Amino acid sequence: MKTKLGKTIAALALLLGLTAVIFLVASSQAQRRGRTPGDWLPEDWRRPGDRRDEDRRRDDDGRQDRRRDEDGRRDEDRRARGADVAHAETLWRDIKDYPTWPVPKGLEGWQRGESPHGRYLRYYYNYAAKENLNKNLAVIVKENYSARDRGALRSVTVMQKRKGYDPENKDWFYVQYDPDGEVMSDRRGRKIAGAVGEETDRGCISCHERARGNDYLFMND
């Protein structure tokens, strides 16, 4: 009995000693590799604050990827905006003789407008639009005059139907020109051309999407 107990104790002591040796060797190796103690411990043993270099690297990589993604998206946005402005400029060349175009029925002569458009308006549309307001390449032009002076043209707002351009919003291309046909800019200096107001609560789409009939047009409401 006595010897059995002795043997057990000896075995336990040996096991403890071995564990201690393994512990020391492992920890000294970890130190040599320049890590903080505890780094080599299994995941769930580490304190929440302990982060492995690898984790950090992975996080950094993730951040860089995200930044690259965002940059890519920004580049895309810039390109899209550039393309929108270019389109608006060509569009003006095609439509600048709009005063010779047909006038929508019931909207002849001076019309009263609402904010944000002028107090007085004049409408025109091209032959495609006359045939069908939602026909591809239909163009609707609305001149916006100031309230004080009907002679003072403030801006020309245009909607052009472009099949495939913005399917979520009925494919309208919006642009606002000054009386000389220059694409106008908003208060933040962004050109007013394209799917304007798509993601904000201001701008053309945010308001025109409320038009009756879900065609983004008010003139037929």
Ligand code: HEC
């Ligand atoms: C806050 C609402 C609102 C915003 C923003 C808005 N519009 Fe309009 N738009 C109207 C209303 C209302 C009419 C009908 C005429 C009127 O009352 O002025 C209209 C009419 C028009 C028309 C004639 C076709 C139609 O729908 O009847 C065009 C073209 C037009 N807007 C272009 C634009 C462009 C381009 C922008 C952005 C630069 C814009 N609109 C921003 C409310 C808005």
